[in-house]
Amino acid sequence: MELEKINYDNKIVKAFIIATVTFGIIGMSVGLLAAIQLFYPLWNFDLQYTSFGRIRPLHTNAVVFAFVGNAMFVGIYYSMQRLLKARMFSDLLSWIHFWGWQLIILAAVITLPLGMTSSKEYAELEWPIDIAITIIWVVFGWNMIGTILRRREKHMYVAIWFYIATFVTVAVLHIVNSFAIPVTMFKSYSWYAGVQDALVQWWYGHNAVAFFLTTPFLGLMYYFLPKAANRPVYSYKLSIVHFWSLIFIYIWAGPHHLLYTSLPDWAQSLGVVFSIMLIAPSWGGMLNGLLTLRGAWDRVREDPVLKFMVVAVTAYGMATLEGPLLSLKNVNAIAHFTDWIIAHVHVGGLGWNGFLTFGMLYWVIPRMWGTKLYSTKLANLHFWVGTLGIMFYALPLYIAGVVQSLMWKEFTADGFLQYQNFLETTTQILPMYMLRAVGGSLYLTGVIIMAYNLIKTAYAGKFIANEEAEVAPMVKTVSSGGHWHHVLERKPVIFTVLALVAILIGGAIEMVPTFLIKSNIPTIASVKPYTPLELHGRDIYVREGCVGCHSQMVRPFRSEVQRYDPTNGEYSKAGEYVYDHPFYGAQTVPALTCNA
Amino acid sequence: MYKDILGDIDNIEIWPTISFVIFFLFFLILIWWVLKADKSFITEMSNKPFEDGIDTERREAIKSNEL
Numbered sequence: 001m002e003l004e005k006i007n008y009d010n011k012i013v014k015a016f017i018i019a020t021v022t023f024g025i026i027g028m029s030v031g032l033l034a035a036i037q038l039f040y041p042l043w044n045f046d047l048q049y050t051s052f053g054r055i056r057p058l059h060t061n062a063v064v065f066a067f068v069g070n071a072m073f074v075g076i077y078y079s080m081q082r083l084l085k086a087r088m089f090s091d092l093l094s095w096i097h098f099w100g101w102q103l104i105i106l107a108a109v110i111t112l113p114l115g116m117t118s119s120k121e122y123a124e125l126e127w128p129i130d131i132a133i134t135i136i137w138v139v140f141g142w143n144m145i146g147t148i149l150r151r152r153e154k155h156m157y158v159a160i161w162f163y164i165a166t167f168v169t170v171a172v173l174h175i176v177n178s179f180a181i182p183v184t185m186f187k188s189y190s191w192y193a194g195v196q197d198a199l200v201q202w203w204y205g206h207n208a209v210a211f212f213l214t215t216p217f218l219g220l221m222y223y224f225l226p227k228a229a230n231r232p233v234y235s236y237k238l239s240i241v242h243f244w245s246l247i248f249i250y251i252w253a254g255p256h257h258l259l260y261t262s263l264p265d266w267a268q269s270l271g272v273v274f275s276i277m278l279i280a281p282s283w284g285g286m287l288n289g290l291l292t293l294r295g296a297w298d299r300v301r302e303d304p305v306l307k308f309m310v311v312a313v314t315a316y317g318m319a320t321l322e323g324p325l326l327s328l329k330n331v332n333a334i335a336h337f338t339d340w341i342i343a344h345v346h347v348g349g350l351g352w353n354g355f356l357t358f359g360m361l362y363w364v365i366p367r368m369w370g371t372k373l374y375s376t377k378l379a380n381l382h383f384w385v386g387t388l389g390i391m392f393y394a395l396p397l398y399i400a401g402v403v404q405s406l407m408w409k410e411f412t413a414d415g416f417l418q419y420q421n422f423l424e425t426t427t428q429i430l431p432m433y434m435l436r437a438v439g440g441s442l443y444l445t446g447v448i449i450m451a452y453n454l455i456k457t458a459y460a461g462k463f464i465a466n467e468e469a470e471v472a473p474m475v476k477t478v479s480s481g482g483h484w485h486h487v488l489e490r491k492p493v494i495f496t497v498l499a500l501v502a503i504l505i506g507g508a509i510e511m512v513p514t515f516l517i518k519s520n521i522p523t524i525a526s527v528k529p530y531t532p533l534e535l536h537g538r539d540i541y542v543r544e545g546c547v548g549c550h551s552q553m554v555r556p557f558r559s560e561v562q563r564y565d566p567t568n569g570e571y572s573k574a575g576e577y578v579y580d581h582p583f584y585g586a587q588t589v590p591a592l593t594c595n596a
Numbered sequence: 597m598y599k600d601i602l603g604d605i606d607n608i609e610i611w612p613t614i615s616f617v618i619f620f621l622f623f624l625i626l627i628w629w630v631l632k633a634d635k636s637f638i639t640e641m642s643n644k645p646f647e648d649g650i651d652t653e654r655r656e657a658i659k660s661n662e663l
Binding site for chain 2: 237
């Protein structure tokens with residue numbers, strides 16, 4: 001058979017690599033600043049633009065969408081071309097995607113410190129930027145599906161399935177969650193209100209973690225881990241079951257962010273059940289990753305790429321066991337609203353996303369520049385500094401979380417709160433906050449060491465902008481018959497539609513009843529629409545990012561009712577929030593509330 | 597408006613049950629297929645990351661600065 005000569009586009013991958021490392025350093029530095037502000041308020045610089053409330057969303061947006069987002073595109077653009085034996089569908093679309101994404105990040109960097117925010121978690125950006133995200137995401141998807149349709153490979157490898165699910169689901173999540181009524185160019189109110197808004201926000205928030213931070217990285221794991229270990233994935237059969245069960249189950253688990261809130265009980269229970277079920281596919285995937293290294297564990301001792309990947313997959317396993325456990329109502333009663341949750345997300349973020357990204361970069365850059373890594377010693381140093389960083393970050397916050405929770409719930413013998421003043425818990429955990437900042441500094445130091453090492457590697461080699469490959473052309477005549485799953489893997493459009501159906505069903509069943517059945521939200525006669533003055537106050541609450549720490553939710557616990565409404569003894573009811581666009585109820589400290 | 601449209605559908609509450617049954621069956625078929633899948637096909641698929649058409653000898657040569 002005549003072999004066809006093609007070129008893989010490395011230039012676009014290089015651009016995303018530069019963006020990943022740059023925004024990684026910026027995003028983590030902003031995170032470190034926010035961490036220092038919590039024990040050293042002087043670092044707010046007495047400016048509204050750099051206050052904690054505005055810096056925190058800047059940090060989360062920068063690390064999630066700029067660092068992890070760009071890293072995801074590095075991996076997808078590199079691996080997809082090679083797995084499909086085709087250059088990207090259109091270089092123009094690739095570059096529109098790249099620059100569009102960077103401009104969106106720039107818009108976030110400008111608007112968030114200015115207080116232009118919708119205040120919805122991980123979706124703070126205002127409506128014009130939301131529209132830009134939608135357009136650029138469609139460009140990315142168009143380019144991806146176009147490449148898939150032009151492939152010279154009959155079957156799609158499992159990594160591609162994860163990329164497709166990522167594209168489809170993030171599109172649905174972003175559009176549904178961002179529905180808003182614009183009032184000015186940079187101010188809008190959420191389309192949804194009260195607990196319905198809460199449900200939409202955490203259906204989005206939870207699945208942003210699932211389909212922006214997890215599924216694309218599982219795709220990367222299924223490509224880069226076998227490549228780095230130089231052996232195929234442990235079980236391809238397991239990866240098929242992993243994919244379908246993960247995308248189907250993940251989408252249902254969002255309500256576990258709203259346990260003990262005024263969300264209807266049935267919705268909370270649904271979230272708990274599906275969260276527990278999630279352990280199975282998550283651990284299936286983790287074990288599949290780790291077992292890929294069977295017979296190659298001796299190489300883990302020497303190869304920094306494998307070291308990073310092993311810790312990444314292990315962190316994924318830890319975070320996905322901890323997540324379901326935190327969804328149990330009895331564990332949640334202790335852990336929710338405390339720093340335990342911050343530790344949990346950072347085990348995932350620093351360990352899983354960060355370390356997998358670093359492993360991938362150390363593997364990909366020497367290959368793209370046709371050289372060897374500049375210094376294995378420095379990469380090993382990065383590994384140990386980074387690992388220590390994660391430990392110094394997470395462990396103090398676990399302790400802080402338990403201390404907070406126990407102090408909030410402590411009663412005197414006479415039945416009064418032992419620590420009536422909220423500040424007592426805050427001062428108690430200050431040393432833990434300092435240690436956390438040490439952890440963050442270590443982790444950031446590691447990234448800077450990596451940047452130096454990667455730049456030196458690139459200078460030592462010569463960049464291969466277009467990597468030549470010789471591949472067999474796709475033969476069209478054999479595309480009929482075969483087993484149904486074989487057929488499915490050959491039909492990307494049908495595959496995409498099926499993945500879409502799988503995630504829509506979970507989302508719809510979760511939300512439609514809450515939207516339709518009136519008895520889910522009993523009305524309260526005394527709850528009236530906000531006055532202009534009250535609305536103005538709410539706008540300030542939104543602008544200053546108060547929601548970053550303060551929910552407006554009193555849970556039905558004796559300790560919380562006594563702290564926030566000792567005279568009436570009332571906790572929050574769904575009917576109280578019917579005029580709240582958006583709703584607040586899922587942050588760390590339950591303080592500012594209508595009852596208080 | 598959408599509330600009226602969806603709310604007017606008869607027996608809408610049975611939809612989640614039907615959906616669940618469809619997906620449960622899908623999983624049963626999936627597991628059955630996976631267990632029975634042709635071994636050579638599975639091996640072929642799991643080797644995909646290693647078949648990118650790039651001349652590995654050339655790459656090694658570049659790495660060791662022979663080219």
